Every structure is written in C-alpha cells, then in structure tokens.
Amino acid sequence: MTPPAVPAALAPLVAAFVDDRAAVREALRRFGSPLHLVFPQVFAANLAALRGVLDAAGLGYRICYAHKVNRSAAFARTAAQAGIGIDVASVPELRSARAAGFAAERIEVTGPKGITLLTAAGAAGVTVNVDNLWELETLAGLGPAAVLVRVSGFAGSAPSRFGIDLAEIDSALDLLVRHRDRLRLRGFAFHLDTASTAERVRAVADCLELVERAYARGLAPTVLDIGGGLRQVFTGDPTGYDAYDTALRAGLLGQGPALHWGGNTFGYHVSDGAVHGRAVFHKYANIDPAPALLAELLAAPLPGHGGRALSRVLADNLLELWLEPGKALVDRAGITVAQVEFVKWTGAGATLVHLNLSRDTVTAADQEVLIDPIVLTEATGTGPAGVYFAGHLCLERDLVTQRQVRVEQLPVPGDAVVFANTAAYLTDLSAASAAMHPIPVKVAVTRADAGYVLCPDAGYRPGER
Numbered sequence: 134m135t136p137p138a139v140p141a142a143l144a145p146l147v148a149a150f151v152d153d154r155a156a157v158r159e160a161l162r163r164f165g166s167p168l169h170l171v172f173p174q175v176f177a178a179n180l181a182a183l184r185g186v187l188d189a190a191g192l193g194y195r196i197c198y199a200h201k202v203n204r205s206a207a208f209a210r211t212a213a214q215a216g217i218g219i220d221v222a223s224v225p226e227l228r229s230a231r232a233a234g235f236a237a238e239r240i241e242v243t244g245p246k247g248i249t250l251l252t253a254a255g256a257a258g259v260t261v262n263v264d265n266l267w268e269l270e271t272l273a274g275l276g277p278a279a280v281l282v283r284v285s286g287f288a289g290s291a292p293s294r295f296g297i298d299l300a301e302i303d304s305a306l307d308l309l310v311r312h313r314d315r316l317r318l319r320g321f322a323f324h325l326d327t328a329s330t331a332e333r334v335r336a337v338a339d340c341l342e343l344v345e346r347a348y349a350r351g352l353a354p355t356v357l358d359i360g361g362g363l364r365q366v367f368t369g370d371p372t373g374y375d376a377y378d379t380a381l382r383a384g385l386l387g388q389g390p391a392l393h394w395g396g397n398t399f400g401y402h403v404s405d406g407a408v409h410g411r412a413v414f415h416k417y418a419n420i421d422p423a424p425a426l427l428a429e430l431l432a433a434p435l436p437g438h439g440g441r442a443l444s445r446v447l448a449d450n451l452l453e454l455w456l457e458p459g460k461a462l463v464d465r466a467g468i469t470v471a472q473v474e475f476v477k478w479t480g481a482g483a484t485l486v487h488l489n490l491s492r493d494t495v496t497a498a499d500q501e502v503l504i505d506p507i508v509l510t511e512a513t514g515t516g517p518a519g520v521y522f523a524g525h526l527c528l529e530r531d532l533v534t535q536r537q538v539r540v541e542q543l544p545v546p547g548d549a550v551v552f553a554n555t556a557a558y559l560t561d562l563s564a565a566s567a568a569m570h571p572i573p574v575k576v577a578v579t580r581a582d583a584g585y586v587l588c589p590d591a592g593y594r595p596g597e598r
C-alpha cells in the first residue's frame with residue numbers, strides 16, 4: 134500500500150511558480166540547489182489581510198513584524214515599505230531593520246537582552262519591550278527610554294521563562310515611578326505561543342487591570358501588545374492529513390504497513406494495543422488562517438467588561454493594540470527547493486530518495502513535517518510509491534522525512550523537490566552547515582507582467598522589479 138497523500142497548502146502565486154517547471158529550472162540553474170525562495174508579494178497579501186481585520190474592528194493598532202521569523206531582507210524591506218513596525222531581538226536584527234528603512238519610532242526590541250543589546254537599543258532610541266527587572270533598572274541608568282513591560286504568569290497559561298511574573302509587577306511599577314524622568318511606560322505586553330483564543334483573552338483582561346494599576350501610580354500607559362502566535366495553514370487537504378495520521382497509527386500498532394522509519398513514534402506512545410498522546414506534527418493540522426484567528430480574538434467578549442468585545446474595550450479605553458506577528462506574515466510566503474541526487478533501496482525494502490540538503494534545513498529540531506514535499510519530475514513508468522527522503526549528511530538521523538511519503542512517480546537524479554511553507558523559522562533557525570555544506574542561497578521571487586523576477590534576497594528592493 135502506498136501511503137495517503139498529504140498535499141501542502143500553497144499561496145496561488147507560489148502554486149503558479151511551482152507549476153511552471155521552466156521557472157523552477159531557471160531558478161536552480163542561476164542560483165544552485167538547495168535554494169530558499171521567498172515571495173514578498175505573498176507577505177504583502179498576508180499583511181493586507183491582517184490589516185483588513187484590524188481596520189474592520191475600528192481600533193487603533195500597530196503591527197510589528199517579528200523579524201526573527203526569517204532573516205530575509207526582502208521581507209523586512211516589504212514591511213518597511215508597507216509602513217508597519219518591526220520587532221527585533223538582536224543587534225544584527227536592529228541593524229537590518231534600520232537598513233530596511235525603519236525609523237526608530239517604528240522599532241521595538243523584544244526578548245531577553247544583555248547589556249550590548251540594551252545599550253544599542255538605548256542609543257537608537259527604539260522602544261524596549263523589557264523582559265525583567267534587571268533590564269528596567271539597567272535601562273534607567275542608560276538614559277531616556279520608552280518601554281513596554283512584558284508580563285507572564287497568567288492563570289491557565291504554560292509557565293514561561295520570559296517576562297515579569299504578574300506577582301512581581303508592583304516592583305516594576307515602583308521602578309518606573311522612581312525613574313519616571315528617564316523611563317516612559319508605553320504599556321504592557323505578552324507573547325503566548327498558543328492557538329488558544331481563551332488564553333489570550335485572559336491575558337488581555339489581566340493586562341487591562343495592570344493598566345489601571347499603572348494609572349493609579351501616576352503612569353500613563355497607552356499600548357497593549359499581544360505579541361505573535363497566530364497560526365499558519367500548512368495543509369491543503371485536512372482529510373489527507375487525517376487519513377495519513379490514521380494509517381501511521383495503524384502502522385505503529387502493527388495493524389497496517391509501517392510508515393515510520395525505525396523506532397520513530399513521532400511523540401505518540403504505543404502501549405496496551407493502542408496509540409496514546411499527541412504527535413509532534415499536530416500544528417500541521419491547523420486549517421484556520423491567521424486573519425480568522427485574529428478576528429475571533431477581537432470579537433471575543435472580555436470577562437468583567439459587560440460582555441463587550443475585546444476590540445471595543447480597547448478602543449473605549451483609548452488603548453492601542455500592538456501585535457508582533459512572525460509566522461502569520463510569512464505564511465506560505467517561502468519554499469525550499471532541493472535536487473534529487475540518487476534513489477536507492479535498503480535491505481529492508483525501503484526506498485530512499487537522496488537530496489542535496491539536510492533535514493534541519495527544512496524541519497524544526499524535534500518535529501516531523503506532516504505535509505508532503507512536491508516532486509517535480511518528467512519521469513514515467515513507476516507509478517505511485519512510498520519513499521523516505523534522505524539528507525546529505527553522514528548521520529543516520531539525517532532523514533529529511535522519517536515517514537514514508539507518497540509520490541506519484543519515482544524521481545530521477547536532478548529532479549527538483551519542493552518543500553512548502555518553509556519561511557517561518559525553518560530556513561534560518563535550523564539551517565545546517567555541517568560537513569562544510571554551504572548555507573542555501575536565499576532568493577526573492579516576484580511576479581511581474583513579463584514573468585517571474587528573481588533577485589538575491591539581500592539586493593531586493595520593493596517596487597524595483
């Protein structure tokens with residue numbers, strides 16, 4: 134039996150590019166393989182969709198693109214040109230934001246910061262989203278600064294290593310009052326890596342109480358920053374996802390063909406004739422796009438506020454909503470292309486399609502991507518097969534897929550294989566340079582009247598095609 138297909142969701146522009154075999158071949162010819170391709174027009178469309186939801190909600194807002202999601206200059210420049218803000222988390226990201234055209238007023242620094250980043254942020258005059266009391270105290274000693282206080286410890290949320298616990302907020306307010314000549318409190322912030330609207334609503338309610346407490350101390354916060362965490366859509370066919378998951382579980386139980394490599398259980402726990410727990414690939418099941426999740430959050434009734442919608446309460450209190458979307462802005466806006474080096478068979482009968490990239494160039498460390506790579510081949514004759522994609526490192530664990538993937542036809546050396554939706558964290562966070570393999574080149578692709586325009590990411594300028 135060949136495994137069920139789990140097709141990827143592709144943005145229309147990306148789907149058209151992948152369908153245009155000549156365009157893909159030309160990209161590989163010019164820039165080599167493997168290759169990361171980013172699509173700034175898809176980024177711009179994602180941004181427009183989020184803006185549409187926020188505009189309809191009728192509240193003041195600022196979107197700060199979370200630069201950490203991808204080091205692409207093309208995305209940063211697209212964000213700058215669109216007039217939004219940016220969230221940076223390191224000195225090089227701060228430099229990149231300035232080079233992309235962001236004025237200091239539109240930059241905030243988030244995450245845990247050492248003295249070097251704090252000093253750079255202070256000198257640049259950007260807003261500092263402080264992680265802890267040490268940062269607040271140190272900033273006060275560096276000169277005037279505008280700050281957001283990041284809060285954590287909300288009831289019902291997972292413990293976080295980031296932010297100042299709700300129980301410690303009085304110490305932060307004391308510090309802010311003591312240093313009011315130097316520190317200007319812009320507002321409160323949080324970031325929850327969850328798909329749960331209920332959790333975010335609780336965090337917003339807690340932060341509104343903090344706003345009142347800050348006013349009672351003579352401070353004047355005007356911003357509530359809800360961070361990022363809006364989900365991506367990976368799967369183009371939820372029924373394919375479910376069918377694969379079912380077949381995988383059957384294989385783990387020995388009640389169907391084994392689709393897993395070796396002893397891998399993908400986070401499932403097999404005992405007493407059943408499969409328990411949650412798989413590491415669960416996030417690939419999401420089918421709710423980020424704008425829908427944002428609309429749901431804004432419309433959610435806020436407890437303790439007479440059933441008024443969250444967006445209404447913020448607007449009535451003249452609070453500006455800040456967001457720091459990373460993956461929602463680059464959702465389906467990047468792909469990675471590799472080439473087949475050869476196909477081989479193991480003694481146990483598994484088919485291995487060897488690629489010239491490594492697993493961690495397209496996969497987060499502890500996860501398995503439950504969407505299928507797309508094989509672009511002109512070969513014929515074999516029919517559908519279940520294959521494992523193997524990477525080019527001399528490590529047993531360098532299997533790009535540790536699960537069998539359905540292909541409609543076995544590829545041949547030189548064929549392109551496309552990994553969908555790799556722009557969020559995958560391409561940079563885990564790009565491997567082991568065995569002295571070079572880091573894959575990144576290229577921006579735009580569609581113009583005359584066809585696709587390819588430009589090395591670093592040289593991309595929006596509007597210049």
Ligand SMILES: Cc1ncc(COP(=O)(O)O)c(C=O)c1O
Pocket residue numbers: 199201202220243244324360361362363457458459460461
């Ligand atoms: C403080 C902060 N804001 C925003 C983000 C972006 O999150 P996402 O990509 O889930 O939107 C992150 C990601 O780690 C973060 O740490």
